[in-house]
Amino acid sequence: MTDGAPPVIVAVASPPGRSVRGIVRLSGQDAWRAAAAVLSEDPASAPVRAGARGIQFTMLGSPRIPVIVITMPGPRSATGEDCAEIHLPGNPALLERVVEAIVEASGGAARRAHPGEFSVRAVLNGRAAVADVERVAASIAAETDAQWRAARGLDDAASTAAARTAADEVADVLALVEAGIDFTDQEGVEAIPRADLERRVAGVRAALLPMVDGSRTAERATIAPRVTLLGPPNAGKSSLFNALLGRARTVAHHGRGTTRDAIEEPLALPGGAEVVLVDAPGIEDAGESLDLAVQARAAEALARTDIVLECIPPDTAWPSVGHAIAPDAATIRVLTKQDAGETRERIAAPPGAIATSAHHGTGIDALRHAIARHALARSPRAADAAALGTAREALAREAIASLDDAVRERAPELVAAALRTALDRLGEVAGAIPPDDVLGRLFSRFCIGK
DSSP: OOTTSOOEEEEEOSOSSOEEEEEEEEESTTHHHHHHTTBOSSGGGHHHHHTOSEEEEEEBSSSOOEEEEEEEOTTSSSSSSOEEEEEEEEOHHHHHHHHHHHHHHTTTSEEEOOTTHHHHHHHHTTSSOHHHHHHHHHHHHOOSHHHHHHHHTOOOTTHHHHHHHHHHHHHHHHHHHHHHHHOTTSTTOOOOOHHHHHHHHHHHHHHHHHHHHOOHHHHHSEEOOEEEEEOSTTSSHHHHHHHHHTSOOSOOOSSTTOOOSOEEEEEEOGGGOEEEEEEOOOOOOOOSHHHHHHHHHHHHHHHTOSEEEEEEOTTOOSSOOOOOOOTTOEEEEEEOOOOTTOOOSSSOOOTTOEEOBTTTTBTHHHHHHHHHHHHHHSOOEEOHHHHHHHHHHHHHHHHHHHHHHHHHOOSHHHHHHHHHHHHHHHHHHHOOOOHHHHHHHHHHHSOTTO
16 A cells, blocks of 8 residues: 555445355455455465456465455446455354454554445545435435335436436536637637526526425435334333234333333334334333433433324323423324223323223224324434435535536636536536546547647
């Protein structure tokens, strides 16, 4: 690795747990050297040590285990850097041992990758667009099957396609402006007329405005609404939790304090809504340190909730509890334990409350529909992918500002600089268009240098 070059990064690239095959991935200048440090001295390892592009069947040095090594010299690789992958048996301990051995043998040239660092390098090196990284981030952040399917299906027909079209148009205009700067002495070369420049820039600006108004991609790839069961101990929350899921997920017992931690499960609801159902510990005054810890978990769950199921057991005054709840959370009041023989003669039921019996199934479907209505009506809360959506909006804003500068400026060199800035920002969303590409567009339009 030469001075100033980014270090080689290494990480386990296969899913956690045991599998038939695991992957250790490396990226950085001469990444194959770091990979070769853990291989045997067999002749089969020679192509890896030489950095030859291809697939090699060889052996680890220790322990002697057959592996497959794939070497991918940059810039034609996933990250735009030299890359290597070691495919070996998917034993977590073995994979971790190989990563440690690579770092130790590198003498400081290699280190463990930070979260998302492979994707960052791919974007910085022009091998991936922000939209591609957004898809990865949305997949990681997905809490339900529907969100995962949406994340995998993000092809950004709206914002990314608009950015790609806009980038292509800006590149064409930039080629014309640069032609007017560099080749005005050539026959047949004429700078783009001012009126045409303003008209085409205005068209690009209009196409980018929807990205500034809001990222539809970020709205689709969001965290599912969190629905938290709230109530005092022994209010029937765990039984109701199991009844809503349709299976026994938590231990339900008539004794107090059965639930000691917040338990979360995805729940599919009528109308295609999906939520994360949370069974939180019962709210009560805490005395001992364990009680304090349990109440802290309950408070944390309530602070993050979107919909509260306020569980009111028989003979309990309403409202049942008071606690810090997310300020914009919706509340559904639920009468629990409405089994045969239970009465509410002494307690007036709150308006709109849904009477339920977890044991008999009474009111469960009605409660599911009520939760679904609230979940579908709520504005989605942005996940990690939405942060990237915001970044894309910011890039669009910066691109528009640069386009406006291009219209205002009179010197062709300043117009070209503003257009290049806009093109760079759009490239971060839709994929970079390098200067050589712009030059190619220029030469494809004119007979220069004949």
